[in-house]
Amino acid sequence: MSEQTARRAAVLGHPIGHSLSPRLHRAAYAALGLESWQYTAIDLTEEQLPAFIAGLDDSWAGLSVTMPLKQAVMGLVDHVEPLASVVGAVNTVLVQGGGRRPTLVGANTDVHGIVAALREGGSGGTASTAAVLGAGATASAALAALAELGCAEPVVYVRSLGRTGALALAAHRMGVHPVFRPLAEAATGILDVDLVVSTLPPGGADFLVPEVAGRQVAGVLLDAAYDPRRSAVGAAWAGAGGSTVDGERMLLHQAVEQVRLMTGQPGPLTAMDAALGDALG
Template sequence: MTEIRHRAAVLGKPISHSLSPLIHNTAYKAMGLDDWFYDSHEVDELSLGDFIGELDPRWHGLSLTMPLKKAIMPMGQTANRWAEKLGVANTAIFDWRPGASGPGIRLYNTDVAGINLAITNALRKHGRNDDATYATLPAKALIIGSGNTACSAIAACSTMQIEHVTIAARHADKAHAIAPLAQTFGMSVDVISLRQIPEIIGTERIVISTLPSHAADSTASAILPYDTGDLNGILLDVIYDPRPTLLMQAYRRKGGLAIGGEEMLLYQAIPQLAYMTGTDFDALPPHLDGTIRLALQEVL
């Protein structure tokens, strides 16, 4: 058996559902990294510092999920624009120095890239980039939710030629709190309630739902009987269990293109892999996303 010399993991609470170990270990195999291993650990905000304090130089990095994306911020230095701008990181990279009591920690946000790549690759794969109907939709996006992932979704929209963002949320105060973020990226913004979604969804080029599992089910039920007209945009629902979600099913039945959260998960993991293994992006195996996608399809 090959000795494990290099470690990484995903932390969060709950964590048993995570597909990150499958993604990263599949990639290690494709990259020929036989002495690398990635697993999961249930860690909350109070125990995060202690967990990191017990690591040794075999550890190269961590993936962070709820509720740790903000908790990690005081423990390291932001290393990319999105971690700096949003104040949340889903990736911690360790720099071990002789004589130091612990590692230096570089913090990255790869969720923004994950959302962008999930959407742009799906549009290209399904020929929507060349679809005249899609192209004539207003440069508008609908973000459903108001948490950390919604902030990453707003940032991602700024990289996809979106000019106006509508935030739909269960709690108006939280939606209004993150609304100024869109303006910092040069986009106009408004806030609506979840029950207003059927009224506008037909004019949105991009729809991103960041709600927890089943939280958008009532919205899906409201969309189906509503006279939305044909939906010609794209929906990303960040949930991958259940798959497809009721919201995805409703969007597809109205004619739209809908993708699940496994696509975002895949594409946010690829830059993590590059950072953790010290591999240039251009040196990653060709079609690595396809290799990982096949592994995901076997378990989903």
């Protein structure tokens, strides 16, 4: 692909105004010399998604897909890569030219983002015990990431034990055997594990602060939420002696992998990290 070939990419979701993806991808294009490439944010509901996907042509390089569209888009692409199929969520659509219409490939870079963020945060690349908070698409990616790090029997803390079917099915496809427990039990259950990944919405894990404060922890905590940049539970965890990985690191590393897949060039981590820091202040 020529550097001068104009290509388009976008992040899709609803609502999408908060997304930092445009800042990250545009910084990458500038660093890679892809001056003619464009990256935008497009607000789409699940009902609007099929028509948008059907209208893609070979001027597009790819799409970043956020909630609530990560499952809905799976049935709209031509191929789903094995990891995305196992996880049950697509956060990246690659638009590949050739033929009368482009071929759309669904991929998942969230797993890469979680693994890279945890390794960066001092996990050592392995984990024998782990806990996940939440049961959505990011929790599924977290299970795949933990399996890659060596933990196949994590404990998953959820608000409703009756709504874990999709996550349990995804775990089965991964060869992971989670134990599901009520979210209220996380207050004591996360204190002595190697890795903790919270996939709850911003502030969703703040109820753990009183339990963590004043205790001694040694594991690594990744809070996938990044608003605020350091969550209350992250601050408490660091204060208790643990290692904390802020959610922005997962966002950064999954975006770096998206850039690689869409452009065919290594994602420029340093330039994208600087853009993220500027965006978050």
